[in-house]
Amino acid sequence: REFKVVTDHKALKWLQETKSENTRLTRWKLQLQEFGDFEIVYREGENHGNVDCPSRLPVDLNAITRDMNEHILKIHQELGHAGSQVVWQHLKRKMESPPSENKIKQILDECENCMRFRVARTQPAKIRGIALYPWEKIAIDTLDMGSVTSEGNRYVIVAIDYFSKWVICQAIKEKTGKNIKEFLENKVFNEFGRPNVLVSDNGTEFVNKEVKNLLRKHEVRQSLCSPYHPQSNGLAERANRTILEKLAKTLWNTGKEWDQELQKTAFAHRCCIIRELKASPYEILFSIVPNLTGKEKSLRQDLDTQKLQDKIRKRNLEIEKNAEEGNTTAVLEPGTKVLLDGFRNKIKKKKLTKKWLGPFVVVSAGKSGQYIIKDGFDETLVANRRHLLEYKGKEPISSFQAEGDVMQAIANA
Template identity: 30%
Template sequence: MFGSRSRHTHYHQTNRSYYGILLLLAELSRSSHLPPITLTIIIINVLIYFDIFPLFGLSSNLQSVCISTHAVLDQGDYMRILLAPFFHGDDMHLYYNMASFLYKGQQLETLFGSRYFALLVTILTISSSLMLVILGQLVSSLFDNPEYLFTCAIGFSAVIFALKVITTHYTPNYSSNSLFGFIPISTKYIVWVELIVIQLITPNVSFLDKWHNYLSGIKFIWKTDHKALTQLNQKAQINKRCERWRLKILEYDFKVKYIPGLTNLMPYYLSRSPVDDGEDDPDETTHLISASTQTDILFNNTHSPIIAAVETRAMKLRNKILNDTNNNKKLTSDSLNTSVEENRIIPFSMEQLIQAQQDDSYAKNILNNIKKYKNYIIKENLLMRRLNPPVPYVPRGDIRQTILSIYHDTAANGAHFGRDKTLHKIKTRYFWPSMYKDIDNYVKSCILCAQYNPRRQKSHGTLRPIKPPDGVWQLVSMDFHGPITPTSQRGNKYIISLTDVLSKFVVTKAVRDNTAQTTVRFLKEDVISKFGTPRCILTDNGTHFTSTMTNELFKQIGTTHLYSTPYHPQTNGQVERYNSTMDAKIAALSNLCKTDWDNQLPFVTFNYNATIHSSTKQIPFEIMYGRSPVLPFDHQDTNVNISYDSEHAKKLNQFLSKLNEQAKINIIKNQERYKQRYDVNRSDPTYNIGDLVLVKTLNIHYKFDIRYEGPFRIIEKIAPKTFIVQHVKKPTLHRQVTTDVLLPIFQRIYQ
């Protein structure tokens, strides 16, 4: 209930340290607003810590002020109900409580007012103390253990916890972005900094490693109040750290279930509930510590009479291990040699190979007619292939599979090298007629090799271009580009661009963020209101395009929203190509610090639209508007001729139709030329529903990261190069993938 508990017979605040007081003063100096009641309570706690109450007849002995059921109910010392929360065991105990109280007091006293806040703190102080007294009585009666009546507590933690609940209710978005309460840290990194500090205090702590024996091989539900984790396994993560976590947990079969933070009480209880030190798990106790070291530790401990008189459960376990270690026989050279002989890998004996040859009809025929087979000899009843030197013939059966496994899978003999190296090792030691085909199949069907070996050939799958539309503004591509460094002087960090697939006409805008609100505003103000509503819009799967707000706009304007395949930017290649061109031109025009790039963006976009495009062989501006663009320095006639041509609309339509048709023809020709170059020396595998495949791991950042995940099974074919796959071990995990990220799994054939 409170910050600390004590059952010592006498406990004084001796040998005080004032580091916590200095930290608290630093925290107070950082606060621009100090409400009066909050400040008064902090001052009272600090003064009590400095022992001013003995001047008023109150003892500074914590044992005389801490609250317990026995002291209040049996001895009638009701003053402890008010005094115990204001006493602290040491300066850091005081600092942690007061720093936490400071932030909550600033929020709540400003919200309720000083008068009601003082009343609230008083009620919480009394009620929390009474609750501890009542709980002590109930628990003592329930477990028939009078020890709970004497459990003594001090500190302000119960009041602070109650204030935290109230603060969370009234200000749910409030968070203190600081470490230890006084080191300011960005919200983006505060969680990671806390985890690093925890890892420094308790290194090598991992939930999955700790519970691996319990979770591996079973289905379990992972409940969390972090809703983003529900999508963790649905797609690869751009963030390096999240991707490593995702790959680590793929071996487990679980379902992530979201629960609101207010109902996620168990983690809060487990992280705050005071428990006794658990005894060491025998399975986790190392037996590699030398006997002399353990003896020295115990010998040193016996110098203290207190330690000698008290033996904990962990010490009993350690003493048992020590006794078992001392009773073990010492290793000798003979026993060591025996151990080495027992651990040596002997897959089969020569007698077993001879017997296998006798049982094989093909080998037996050669043995009985050895004179007819010049390529074979018999040596010590063993059929050998006549090579230099001769090697044994291996018949069909388990021995062949054992040899393949040893010379490819084991670390000492094979180390998962490729077909040629494995073949060379085996053919210099053994022989059978189909060894080349068998070794090739064995290496191809090795899952570990497929997952970790780099691919040095072109990605699979031939090019399948998108057919150009019949007219302008029928199909457009949209994407965000950024974040761009440095941020512009206006605070812009992204460029949102929209490209017409037929005319290649581009619309761009520099924006501050890449949210759904920015997307909707761009479409309304810069696209629809100026150029009209496009028939279809092609985007990637970013949250700014998949949000409810964006899809609602598309429904209102009657536009079809098309999504590209996840992690396959080639689908939306139109806008990606413009982004790469735009970067170089903006960089060349910007100032030395590159902070005015958003000023240059309109000029780069205009010149792109006013210049002939390599694919269409037309000017995007002309296809869009039906006239040639006029550049700022072009010579213009000073005389303006105002005339009316009744055939203007008809001529304009004919002109635009001709431009559109020619642009479409040129795009198709350009696509055919590019496809011809792209498909050179590139395989085009065929996949069917039910095939087992591996899927390429995206965002690999470390040398030993797995390159292909799986196995997956193809369950749906939605396009010639696009499939839906399902994880074999995790049926709830589905992905939409393309041919270029798939790797087929070969069936292992045994002979």
């Protein structure tokens, strides 16, 4: 019985029609003839979907819907504009199939707030010992915000638990022993218990009769580090830097004052997952994944305290090792859009003003990390690599004049 075989395999039709006497081809033709008298009809693959559909199904692109995109940005904002790793870790705890970290990073890379207020990282500071359980040891410091709010606040007291990295903040008008004493007693001791050790610098707000009497009363030992050298109180210094960065990102273009968003920023810090520990301060203390939106469900976390202690020890050793080895910075190619560090500009010395100026364009790279950059009017200047940040946003090229006294920023570097 004659029949037709319709296929998108064109070589099969050629095999049936060829006159070649090649022994291998002849053997294949004889094997096909065992199935009877049939005709091979070629059909192009794109028109052969009726039988070829399994191999031509659309590839799963893991596309992110508009709602999911908005949800990711919402979580990003609630976590104080945390990075893609932290956002992904949170979503992984709340969703069965969260988007990949790379997809999340692509979304967050275009966050204008993050690009404008990202802090340039220096070598990590060493940690003054470790803690084996929560609230065994805390660090405390004050942060000058550089601007006075309508409530009269200019400073922030920041305390952080060495074990869980839980942060407590309070806005104050003046750095006085009385304010430090009241903060420790009301916000730390009466809510979380008495630590064994309090780490601080020897500034007058920490070394005074009021604070000394409070610590003696509760049998807390004070460990002092060098003033005007923040690296010696590394844990508190990193907390200060993170709080400042998150506040700047949150406040940009909102019209709000920093003390109105301080507690929200502190909460965001507590909810951010520490990469090496794979848990947030909130989870370490309460064994619950915090809800950041009303749509999320509460999930318990079973944490192994001993493993957590081992991870903390390992992490501290890595921090010290990295502090000794330093780090490297990627090379910027000509044509790359960049932002210029405006932090050293005396005109823009307020801590919550826009940190990064631009964008501008890299013209060429010179010796010793020097780069020539230009603005939208082809004006050029020289900047060091450590003062440049690659820009991935969509803003048009700016001008040096529009960004203020850019030359002053370079002169002060």
